[in-house]
Amino acid sequence: MSAQTQRNMVTEALAQIGQCGLFLLTILKAVPGSFRYVRETVRQLWFVGAMSLTIIMTCGLFVGMVLGLQLYYVLSIFGGTAASGTVVAIAIYRELGPVVTALLFAGRAGTSITAEIGLMRATDQIAAMEMMAVDPIAYVVAPRFLAGLIAMPLLCSVFCALGIFGGHLVGVTWLGIDNGTFWSNMTANVDVWKDVVNGIVYKSVAFGAVVSLIAVFQGYTTPPTSEGVAYATTRTVVASSIAILALDFVLTAFLM
Amino acid sequence: MTQRKSYAVGTGLFIVLGFAALAYLATQTTSVANVSQGPSYDVTTQFANVGQLKERAPVKVAGVRVGQVESISLEPGKEVADVTLSIDRKYGQIPVDSVATIYTSGLLGDQYVGLQYGTAKQYVKDGSRLALSKSTEPLEAMLGKFFGAGAAADDLGGTYAVKARFTNVGALSPGAPVKMAGVAIGSVKSVQADPVKLDALVTLSIDKKYDQIPDDSSAAVFTSGLIGSQYVAIQPGGSPDMLKDGDEMILTQSAMQLEDLIGKFLVNGSPGDKSGGKSSDAK
Numbered sequence: 069m070s071a072q073t074q075r076n077m078v079t080e081a082l083a084q085i086g087q088c089g090l091f092l093l094t095i096l097k098a099v100p101g102s103f104r105y106v107r108e109t110v111r112q113l114w115f116v117g118a119m120s121l122t123i124i125m126t127c128g129l130f131v132g133m134v135l136g137l138q139l140y141y142v143l144s145i146f147g148g149t150a151a152s153g154t155v156v157a158i159a160i161y162r163e164l165g166p167v168v169t170a171l172l173f174a175g176r177a178g179t180s181i182t183a184e185i186g187l188m189r190a191t192d193q194i195a196a197m198e199m200m201a202v203d204p205i206a207y208v209v210a211p212r213f214l215a216g217l218i219a220m221p222l223l224c225s226v227f228c229a230l231g232i233f234g235g236h237l238v239g240v241t242w243l244g245i246d247n248g249t250f251w252s253n254m255t256a257n258v259d260v261w262k263d264v265v266n267g268i269v270y271k272s273v274a275f276g277a278v279v280s281l282i283a284v285f286q287g288y289t290t291p292p293t294s295e296g297v298a299y300a301t302t303r304t305v306v307a308s309s310i311a312i313l314a315l316d317f318v319l320t321a322f323l324m
Numbered sequence: 325m326t327q328r329k330s331y332a333v334g335t336g337l338f339i340v341l342g343f344a345a346l347a348y349l350a351t352q353t354t355s356v357a358n359v360s361q362g363p364s365y366d367v368t369t370q371f372a373n374v375g376q377l378k379e380r381a382p383v384k385v386a387g388v389r390v391g392q393v394e395s396i397s398l399e400p401g402k403e404v405a406d407v408t409l410s411i412d413r414k415y416g417q418i419p420v421d422s423v424a425t426i427y428t429s430g431l432l433g434d435q436y437v438g439l440q441y442g443t444a445k446q447y448v449k450d451g452s453r454l455a456l457s458k459s460t461e462p463l464e465a466m467l468g469k470f471f472g473a474g475a476a477a478d479d480l481g482g483t484y485a486v487k488a489r490f491t492n493v494g495a496l497s498p499g500a501p502v503k504m505a506g507v508a509i510g511s512v513k514s515v516q517a518d519p520v521k522l523d524a525l526v527t528l529s530i531d532k533k534y535d536q537i538p539d540d541s542s543a544a545v546f547t548s549g550l551i552g553s554q555y556v557a558i559q560p561g562g563s564p565d566m567l568k569d570g571d572e573m574i575l576t577q578s579a580m581q582l583e584d585l586i587g588k589f590l591v592n593g594s595p596g597d598k599s600g601g602k603s604s605d606a607k
Contacts, residue, residue, distance in 0.1 A: 114331040118338035157353055222342025229345040256434055260354040
């Protein structure tokens with residue numbers, strides 16, 4: 069019995085992944101059609117991107133400050149506090165910036181996309197659009213997907229900038245690492261392609277695509293009940309978090 | 325309509341902010357920031373050993389940055405490294421007899437080239453050469469001088485795959501660099517213990533470019549910096565015959581162990597202990 073349940077769960081998970089992949093193809097096919105609704109894309113960019121700035125900036129600042137503190141403590145054992153600028157920058161560009169931004173983005177923007185589309189489904193707005201010969205994929209789904217794809221790298225850049233500022237604030241302003249050493253060590257060891265472009269551009273674009281895809285997919289395929297919407301919202305966060313961390317490992321292995 | 329405009333403006337601001345942050349990070353916090361701006365001129369100099377000096381490392385006068393290291397190269401067949409310094413045009417009055425020295429900022433810091441002005445009335449020009457230079461000394465060489473152990477380098481022979489025997493390789497691992505005059509010319513291919521001779525057999529693979537290494541050159545296991553990784557340093561000998569593929573380097577100097585050195589120092593150099601610092605395993 070339990071073996072059967074297990075097999076059912078595996079089949080269920082595989083079916084979800086397969087459906088999600090097919091849904092991505094549907095969205096990509098609808099993207100040219102959605103250019104007619106460019107205003108809608110801009111509005112979504114406002115909601116998922118600009119409105120997420122506060123949380124991203126606050127978290128970036130604190131992540132940078134924590135890194136500054138921890139590194140000062142660890143590096144002072146070796147007398148190497150001068151390297152903290154380098155380590156803050158590399159840790160933020162390569163891992164913390166893209167990953168934490170993507171996790172926050174899934175929580176802040178992914179859930180609201182799922183809930184909004186789920187409620188449209190539950191209140192038959194999507195069916196109504198189909199009646200009026202408006203493609204709901206092109207009008208509702210594709211703009212939100214594109215907005216997430218565009219917003220993620222921009223949010224990640226802001227996160228990284230605030231993170232570096234936070235590390236500088238703690239390391240240099242409060243703990244007294246020399247300002248020139250902090251920056252010159254950073255500029256000597258951080259590479260623009262290997263660290264900045266790989267992290268901020270490649271990783272965060274991939275994460276943005278995955279989070280947005282999961283959010284719109286969960287919303288679009290939710291059972292049209294209030295319970296279904298709630299469940300879909302939860303699943304967006306869970307599935308995005310797992311996907312982000314697993315994809316992060318794969319991308320790191322490829323981009324090293 | 326007004327409401328639409330307000331979010332459009334906000335979205336535009338968000339996009340501009342994001343790109344501005346990306347541009348700032350890419351140009352101000354990475355090595356791009358070190359690319360010297362403004363006109364500069366090139367001066368070449370030669371070092372017997374460049375140590376850990378990297379390209380784009382700063383060139384300083386009186387501790388102030390005046391330029392950067394443009395390139396580091398080793399001409400095949402020579403045992404000194406050619407270093408090109410790119411100096412800001414503002415600092416055009418460097419006497420020709422100035423001395424270029426490789427310094428380290430702090431114990432674990434990066435290396436840079438320091439210039440000490442000479443007294444000549446002539447100044448260096450684009451493409452001219454600074455004849456006077458002082459190299460870095462590997463920690464082992466300094467310690468060795470101090471303890472009088474530096475002269476005991478043994479011989480080793482090698483070419484493309486060259487073998488060398490050490491009584492002690494320390495923490496040397498496959499893939500570690502093989503350096504001559506401080507410039508990497510190959511890597512360690514394998515480190516194996518010889519079950520018969522009971523020593524370590526190290527295979528070095530050396531770049532074919534460097535086929536002018538005399539067959540009486542010596543190999544030594546050095547450490548880069550105090551806590552750095554270990555590498556094999558080749559000191560060229562004077563023999564007219566060059567190392568070939570499959571040769572064995574006869575003169576080798578094993579890894580020095582800090583414990584042995586300190587122990588020697590404490591017991592006033594008692595010759596009885598089995599020093600890891602010397603190995604006379606000439607066949």
